[in-house]
Amino acid sequence: MATEIKLTRKDFMSDQTVRWCPGCGDYAILATVQKTLPRLGIPKEKFVFVSGIGCSSRFPYYMDTYGIHSIHGRAPTLATGIKLSNPDLSVWVITGDGDALSIGGNHILHAGRRNVDLNILLFNNRIYGLTKGQLSPTSPVGTRTKSSPYGSIERPLYPVEVALASGATFVARTIDVLQKDMGEIMYQAALHKGLAFIEIMQNCVIFNNGAWFDYSDRSKRAENDLFLEPGKPMVFGKNKDKGLVLDEEQGGFRVVEIGDEYSIEDIVIHDPTSLENAFLLSQLTYPMPLGIIYQVTKPTYCEGMWGQIQQVKAQKGEGNLRELYYSADTWEVVAEEEEIKAEVKGTVEASLDEAYIDEVLGTEPVQVDLAEQLAGLTLHDLNPKPPITINPSALMDHALSLMKEHNIGALLVVSPDRHLMGIITEADVVDRIAGQDIDLHQVTVGEFMTKEPIGLPLYASVLEAVHFMTQRRFRHLPVVDENLHPVGVLSSRDLVEFLIKHL
Amino acid sequence: MDLLAGLKQEPVTMMDLSDYCTADIGATVQEVLNQMQAHHCRHVLITKEGKLAGIFTDRDVLLKVADNKDALGQPISELMTPEPWTLSKAATAADALALMARHHIRNVPIVEEDRSIVGNFTHLSVLRFLAEQFPDISIGSYPVYPRRFSRRRHGG
Structure with missing residues (x-):
């Protein structure tokens, strides 16, 4: 064929x-x-x-x-x-x-x-x-x-x-x-x-x-190398006059000369299927056994792996990686609900009614440790809001209107080819715009923005965002794709709301 | 560590409540703005005789002041949010979060019974609490693509 x-x-x-x-x-x-x-x-x-x-x-x-x-x-x-x-x-x-x-x-x-x-x-x-x-x-x-x-x-x-x-x-x-x-x-x-x-x-x-001179040199190898042949006696030497016999006392092979004392009949036959034989040969250096020392099927x-896969598939059907991935152990954290409710009830000064607390805090048992969940989350999981973007040559007047219109604290400044160039936030407005002698129709976003802000990729961990927000006091973090194109803005509010949702 | 239980048990007074500055109700908007700029402060608790009377934030600046120069001379009492939602020292972090969610607010001043100021519970308080739960947060645990750092403090 x-x-x-x-x-x-x-x-x-x-x-x-x-x-x-x-x-x-x-x-x-x-x-x-x-x-x-x-x-x-x-x-x-x-x-x-x-x-x-x-x-x-x-x-x-x-x-x-x-x-x-x-x-x-x-x-x-x-x-x-x-x-x-x-x-x-x-x-x-x-x-x-x-x-x-x-x-x-x-x-x-x-x-x-x-x-x-x-x-x-x-x-x-x-x-x-x-x-x-x-x-x-x-x-x-x-x-x-x-x-x-x-x-x-x-x-x-x-x-x-x-x-x-x-x-x-x-x-x-x-x-x-x-x-x-x-x-x-x-x-x-x-x-x-x-x-x-x-x-x-x-x-x-x-x-x-x-x-390996003793075994490789033409003058020496005939005397020192033992060429193994399955089913044949293990003899070596120029004249094939030496061989291996089993030394019962020493528990190993011994070299003997074939002649008066030992005949070819006494020499051990090489059996490549015998592990004992193979181990004894493996420890020899004189003669040096060459050839197939051991071979079994x-x-x-x-075979085992593919056989097992076929067998399990026949029993259980095709696997589903997604299902497997999400089948990981979960366990219940028993919340001390009664106690906590009482505490909430007794301490709130502003008029928080109990029904509302229940609504926000929920009454169902907690399924997963939130800390653990947080540690495993990426920005992608928080589903950051799409960014409101602005051109660096736009006037500040326009930027302010945009922020007001959307009631947001940050605009991402992007170049015409969609690269993240800067960010302009309400902090910039407070520090450098408000109360200054500036005609908002005359200045551009590019002059006031923070250039080259930190952009986190979607796969960055939520904890990373927490780090930037606490260490550097950022309230808004641009989220970018691999081409540095902004795909979202993560605000501290997003993080806090995520927490609240899980309370 | 159970984060939820932590939030429900953590008294607000144990949290970082420092994200504010104060100004007297007699100040003008310009004066308050100067103070915000000088201290890089975003939330101003307005006091009257040392007691909480209102709140004025960077969002107010954006909405009411930035493109309105006439506002600068006005007393802060005209532009602040009077009588903001507050909690007592006995409240927990979870209480404060619930209040934030309910009223869609970013500041929950914590006050004594006589309304003198203890501190201001903000998003930063929450995030700092979170960060404490994960002391081993470190930058660079993944290959950040745009490894860029702002040279200025006000990155965003």
């Missing part, structure tokens, strides 16, 4: 200059990814690469796919969101030992725990490279760096161990120098449903050169 998609490595190469140091192991990983993706038969636009911060996290720039160079340590979380909202995508997380295990230590755990269908590539160079060489959480004990001048005293984390513990369902390890193996593992990871985690041992040529996060 699906039409054959023929992509090549070139299709995944972006036009960006790669800014890694010459000789960096990252180049090999980039090339391998670019070579592996075409094998998957997935259209280019279905790939997303999400990275955190670090050298490795520049990766998305160099891939001609969708990608996000995101927040330090948070790439797995961002990727979870992407995968969840669009499960069709093939989502890849590019991270490093610092980004994933230090800054994002918590985020990587939860991606694993949830078994999100992601492919996480952790570039492990055992150093902070981008910040010029400090200790990373995978640096071995004794590592001397700028931040550990006398050698690290910290037990390093083993990424594979962390991934297994968190619940990842595909855990593998590879090394930058073995591109063919790396490509195959990436291919398997991409096919895997669930969280695929690949630790890639990578050389930082500048700040931690040779960190378990329900993924997306």
Whole structure:
């Protein structure tokens, strides 16, 4: 059914200059990814690469796919969101030992725990490279760096161990120098449903050169690397003459030579579905297990989430966000009504009759704490009155007539293109007009207005307005939209009347 | 904190009642205006022998004085509002608010039994009470778009 998609490595190469140091192991990983993706038969636009911060996290720039160079340590979380909202995508997380295990230590755990269908590539160079060489959480004990001048005293984390513990369902390890193996593992990871985690041992040529020398160097790797193959005995060495046996006493794997004492029959068979086997392998450094260490199938996060949504929809119908939003807890504040009424009755001097007090104060129980309600209100909720506006070149005479006509204390002065330029209030009239030797037909609003008044946006909180009115003694606050066009005037009366309405 | 209960229990005398100045009933409109300008005062309680006799506000200035120079020489008693609504010291904030709503007024002078002045309950009294309930109100809790501040005190 699906039409054959023929992509090549070139299709995944972006036009960006790669800014890694010459000789960096990252180049090999980039090339391998670019070579592996075409094998998957997935259209280019279905790939997303999400990275955190670090050298490795520049990766998305160099891939001609969708990608996000995101927040330090948070790439797995961002990727979870992407995968969840669009499960069709093939989502890849590019991270490093610092980004994933230090800054994002918590985020990587939860991606694993949830078994999100992601492919996480952790570039492990055992150093902070981008910040010029400090200790990373995978640096071995004794590592001397700028931040550990006398050698690290910290037990390093083993990424594979962390991934297994968190619940990842595909855990593998590879090394930058073995591109063919790396490509195959990436291919398997991409096919895997669930969280695929690949630790890639990578050389930082500048700040931690040779960190993996024992496993990457041509002369040494045959002796030190254990290439895992499912269903095959775990043998290694140039002549395949060494292998792993289970040491019941020590409780772990032990290296033995195949010969007189041990035969190939004694060597443990690699079973990627065994978590025990995987944990034992994760703690080995000699030999270094490379390949797929663990792989099982378990329900993924997306399946669970979408399944649950479908199930609930079938039971309850489509959701309604608005209803949900307004269904928040409310509670009754039991007003001490009797007492208060009595007090009111006994204290009012002016002729306030009881019926009126009841009318104003109301007799129904209070539903919501007014203070809380106020704190959550915006100017929009108070529905400020539309402004009466005037042109700055209008005569003061006209301004006074307008204020009288509408019986208001403030006019907003707006330019012909509707920008708020000033405000003229009864305070201005008292202070600078009344009693002065001024011919109101000769002076303009522009001369007397307060220029560039504070304009609050509709989404400003009511408390903010209270602040301005009390601290700066404003009685009128212009309310403006995002273009600085006035949309209303909030007066102290509006606020007081709101309070009265709720009394 | 229950704001409603607070308003109903708060005696007006505990609130900020300072939003006023006073003038004698014998003063002219010009004299009262001078005083309003000098003290940036918006509400003037007019007294006769120290007792409240009337009230004169900036709204009166706007409506009756601003474009009428003849008014300046008149005695204030001609233009003030005589016998304004008042409350006693025993009233609560809720009482004062109810009175404001009922008569659509912005000032409720608080007086002793002999009508000597205790203070003036205004919108500012209410808003200051509110502000006290939210001591952590701070500017900038949201991205204000036009971050502009008036250089003068009389912004609006």
